[in-house]
Amino acid sequence: MQLFYNPNLDETSSLFYFDSEESKHIVRVLRKKVNDEVLITNGNGLMLSAKIMDNNPKKCEVEITGVKKVHQKNHWLHMIVAPTKMNDRFEWFLEKATEIGVNEITPVLCERSERKTIKLDRYKKVIQSAMKQSFQAYLPKLNDLANFSDIIETPTEGGLFIAHCEDSEKFELKRRVIPDKPITILIGPEGDFSTREIKAAKEKGYLPVSMGRNRLRTETAAIVACTTVAMINNG
Numbered sequence: 001m002q003l004f005y006n007p008n009l010d011e012t013s014s015l016f017y018f019d020s021e022e023s024k025h026i027v028r029v030l031r032k033k034v035n036d037e038v039l040i041t042n043g044n045g046l047m048l049s050a051k052i053m054d055n056n057p058k059k060c061e062v063e064i065t066g067v068k069k070v071h072q073k074n075h076w077l078h079m080i081v082a083p084t085k086m087n088d089r090f091e092w093f094l095e096k097a098t099e100i101g102v103n104e105i106t107p108v109l110c111e112r113s114e115r116k117t118i119k120l121d122r123y124k125k126v127i128q129s130a131m132k133q134s135f136q137a138y139l140p141k142l143n144d145l146a147n148f149s150d151i152i153e154t155p156t157e158g159g160l161f162i163a164h165c166e167d168s169e170k171f172e173l174k175r176r177v178i179p180d181k182p183i184t185i186l187i188g189p190e191g192d193f194s195t196r197e198i199k200a201a202k203e204k205g206y207l208p209v210s211m212g213r214n215r216l217r218t219e220t221a222a223i224v225a226c227t228t229v230a231m232i233n234n235g
Contacts, residue, residue: 001039002030003132005139009042013064016040016050023060026052038062043131043139045070070137074180075233076158078104080151081222082189085114091126093219098130098140100226101234106143108151112191118145148197151186152204158182162206163221165192173209173225177232185209185229187222 004022018026026032034055040048040062047070050062079102084090090107097105105127107118124142131139158181161173177183186193186206193201202208211224 001037003135004038004040005043005128005132006040007043007139009040009046009048009064011046011067013048013067015053016062016064018060018062020058024057026060027055027057032060037065041131041137041139043128043137045072045137047137072138073101073233075229076103076182077101077226077229078106078156078182078184079187079222079226080106080108080146080184081187082110082113082218083107083115083118083145084218085190087115087119089217089219090115090118091123093222094123094126094142095130096223097226098127098136099134100223100230101136102140102226103138104141104143106151107145108148108186109145110148110189111194111197113189114191115189120144148193149200152201152206156182156184158184160184160204160206161209161225162186162188162193162198162201163209163211163225164188164198165215166195166198168198168208170208170210173211174228174232176207176209177229179233183229185222185225187218187225190218 032052032055034052036052038050040050047068048064049066050064053063054061079097127140127142159178211221
């Protein structure tokens with residue numbers, strides 16, 4: 001069964017009409033018929049089962065037949081990642097991080113960033129698609145592009161980490177993550193964080209960490225970080 005997304009549904013919803021694009025997909029592509037079942041999430045913890053009442057390819061009508069509340073996990077992972085020069089690599093990160101279970105993503109503009117603009121609407125679509133593909137009830141929060149200096153000045157709870165490539169003392173991320181606690185991880189651009197940025201982050205309480213001995217691309221490091229946190233919290 002395929003999962004669909006609509007943020008306007010809640011526990012009181014009874015009848016619902018898909019828009020023309022999704023109606024066409026349901027009827028023409030998936031070939032769903034009257035009385036067939038579909039599953040919908042509102043991206044905020046609800047999974048709603050529904051039955052097709054009218055398989056109109058322009059306005060497919062469904063009746064909500066059941067509502068299930070999925071509880072959020074105890075930990076909260078906020079990934080703050082510099083967008084990569086090649087946009088498809090950052091979109092790959094967004095997709096895979098969503099599948100793994102990230103809660104919040106903030107693209108960050110750093111001193112050495114090569115990409116200084118983002119396509120927020122496009123990124124949101126990538127995340128929505130990944131949420132549906134991986135059958136999740138929560139849509140990760142995607143923030144707009146933020147400056148590094150503003151990020152580290154923002155009060156944040158839980159573990160604060162910055163991953164960088166400079167030859168200085170660092171700790172293994174997997175040995176510093178505490179299960180069931182909020183976690184914020186900073187991942188820099190292809191040229192790494194500047195020495196000044198690393199120093200500023202450390203002064204604000206960010207602990208320098210490593211994901212292993214190998215030097216990783218931005219998007220690879222971000223995925224390793226997501227996986228590490230997921231394994232510690234799901235183990």
